[in-house]
Amino acid sequence: MATELPDIPKLHEALQLATLKCSERCVYQGAKWAAELLTSMAPLPATPTGELPPAYLHPLSTNKTEAALEAQEFSQYLLAKSYFDVKEYDRCSHVLEKCLSRKAVFLHLYSKYIAGEKRKDEASEMVLGPLDGAGTQNKEISYIMSVLQPKVDRKDGEKLSEDESFLAWLYGICLLKQKNETAARDALISSVIAYPYNWSAWQDLASTVDSLQDLNNILQRLPNNIMSNLFVLSTNQELYQTTEPIHSQLTDLLVIFPTSSWLKTQRALLYYHARDFEEADQIFDSLLAVDPYRLDYLDHYSNILYVME
Template identity: 45%
Template sequence: MGLSAKDALHLKEALQIAAVKCSERCLYQSAKWAAELLDALPDVPAAELGQVASSMPGSQVHPAFAPNADPLEAALEAKELNKYLLAKTFFDCKEFDRCAAVFLPESLLAGLLSAKANDTTSPRGKGKATAAPSAEQSLPAISQKSLFLALYAKVISGEKRKDEDSEMIMGPQDLGSVVNKQLLVVTRFLERWLAERKAEDCELSASQGFLEYLYGMVLVKEKNDSVALDYLMQSVHLFPWNWGCWLEIANLIARVEHLNKIAPHLPQNIMSFIFHANTAVNLYQQGQDLAASLNDLLGIFPTSSFLLTCKALLNYHMKDLLAAEQDFSNLLALHPHRLDSLDHYSNILYVLNLRPKLAFLAHLCSSIDKFRPESCVVIGNYYSLLSLHENAVQYFRRALTLDRSCLSAWTLMGHEYVELKNTHAAIESYRRAVDVNRRDYRAWYGLGQTYEVLEMHAYALWYYKKAAGLRPWDGKMWQAVGSCLQKMGRDRDGIKALKRALLADSYYDSTSSSFGSAGAVDRMAQMDPEVLLQIAIMYDRLDEEDEAKAYMELCVAQEDGGLGDSVAIHRDSSGVASDGEAEATERGGGGEGTGVTVATSKARMWLAKNAMRTEDYVTANRLATELCQDGVEVEEAKALIREARSRMELANMVDR
């Protein structure tokens, strides 16, 4: 995707305006995002710039600093400039109550709330008692920019006091039930303000979109998600460059179906394109289309730290950890002082067991800002890799003290408590992670694991299914579901789940056939021997010996990376092998193989005993001899060899 010189200049101007407008309203994260994207936009060549500039009207004032286009708003902003500057300096100095009081003193807000309390729910015009208070308590005539700043300061003040009133993280009184007491004031004020603009006889200036964003954000905190989504979508239509509003919308989308449903109702511009790609990555989607979308965006913003992070996370979710590690390494080289999303990078280094790189990353984060939540998570991961789990918990707690909505810290602290055998604390950590983000499959999976340790399999199964619903192509999720069903004695359902685990990674688009057709399984050259062994054991418990034998042979065949001779007999339903299956059979597989594992040795032992039962003593002797060479179950294997040889000698004597 490329942009013409004119489009590039328009995009540059829009991002400049976005950075200024968001900064004026103290939406610092949105302003930073717009400024970073602006910095990643390549400069237009001088020759093209001259041609475009000659065709565009010139002006001494940049549009980002031009007066408001609405004359009423422009007059109000000019009139209250002194107060606005005072309020903004108070906000910048984190004196949020003083900032709000510049435009909305407590006496004014108290009067508005009392008028609301005296009002009834009857339609307008009915009831004599409501007319007088409404007339007396009209909303103050201040600009939308100043009003947003005052109300936003109220919300931030409430959040700050909420954190102060909360107990120590995971302490005995930390129930997560402390609420922001300023939300009610802001909600009632915005309800009246928005209602006035919706009136048919309204002569007020049109909304700029920021107050709809604030109202939607407040509604999200009050768990009124459906109404919040409506107002947030109104906001992005009025001002599409507020990235914070797009993030609020993304947090309300739990499924890709929901994303596709609302996509046509969003403004069709580059912001919607970025939003769609980012949300798809956060919903753990994968595929060539999403990768192509990110590459198109990187063609416009080649050095964008945000888009490079999305690309790295896409590889991370696709389990291509080496590619994700390389992406994050390149990102760190481009932006060495940027801490955003480095907690994900530390997770990748932890899984890859790259201790020197994780040590370097922890030292780097600590030297830049040791009191950022991301820094604490990185250091916590480093201590976890060293098996210093108490130290890791300490740093994850520190991250949560700085930001109670830090998802990585809640989930990782749950993992540490599992290592420390503190199941109660682990469950509480995972639950708080789910409260922060219900799309976090790691927290759901962690809850399932913890309840499985407690042998509460019904609970574990429910949580495992939630995780599998979020990651339907992840074989690990379905393996957990199948293992749990096996422990509950539901072998038939367990077999279906484990077959889906075999197919999930490569055959997500055809999962509907995975429950009853082994043809797709046959096409896979390399499978997990542990899963195959579990399927075989469940077939054995169901007294379906032929199927059990087929999967046991398939399990043993994974040592060499092939399907071996078992392909011909491995069928759950009748039918002729497809061309792909025949090709796989001719190749005999093609992977490197797992080598001897505990699972393959158990499968070989079962096959040896089965051969003894069916009087195939030659096969039993061969398999038992292989077990002796593997060094697994050696004594039992030697006993089988002796018995098989004695039976063969006896058979030879009878023949003579």
């Protein structure tokens, strides 16, 4: 898959919007990834004083009915989000029970999912031993799936809307929890096709890839855009594909995102897999110099230092 060269100001705006969209839905890891990619681009020329970046509006749905619902439910949504941010997940979910916009439905179910995960973790902590808790389940999953299934499971193959992409992602997560990998992959593919800028969905899709053949099967169903390029790169890296074409794709992507720590880490990991520890060490070293508080992939770096000693 050749690297798609995007319109830079448009990509900039899309990543600002992605950060906001993820953040508004409390998908904080997705927001972080988008913001890191955004700030790794060369800055755009300054806008004339007083002109707002286009993303400065709350990213209201482009669908008119959805936008009207979102405006109508704005106060309830604000309350729910504020509960999520102080970790009152059940309360967040409860507030949105009767809301209709897809953004609100997502947060209603996502916070229920997080609440269920928390309870699951607490229940499995009660018993000792590394495997004792394995049977504990997130008890909210079946309710969440019963709401989502009619909304995102399109038998007719009709494309989902951008607003539905987050619902499909959550549906995919639930299917993964149920070990239904084939259906999960379908849901996750429909999610990233409908909205490619939620990196969390790509990561969950990557978790279903165990071989190059898996990857190739998925690729046939994906559009060629900057996000699918990044997905292909990181999945190849995870499959230990340390070939020249991968390195060269990485070089192309670094032209668009010259200071991206994430991309540089992919390079370091490629060297690491090829047992070129010196090169890998140098990259990790320089990343830490620029961003001393960075924790991502620190375990890999620590492995490299250990091996080199």
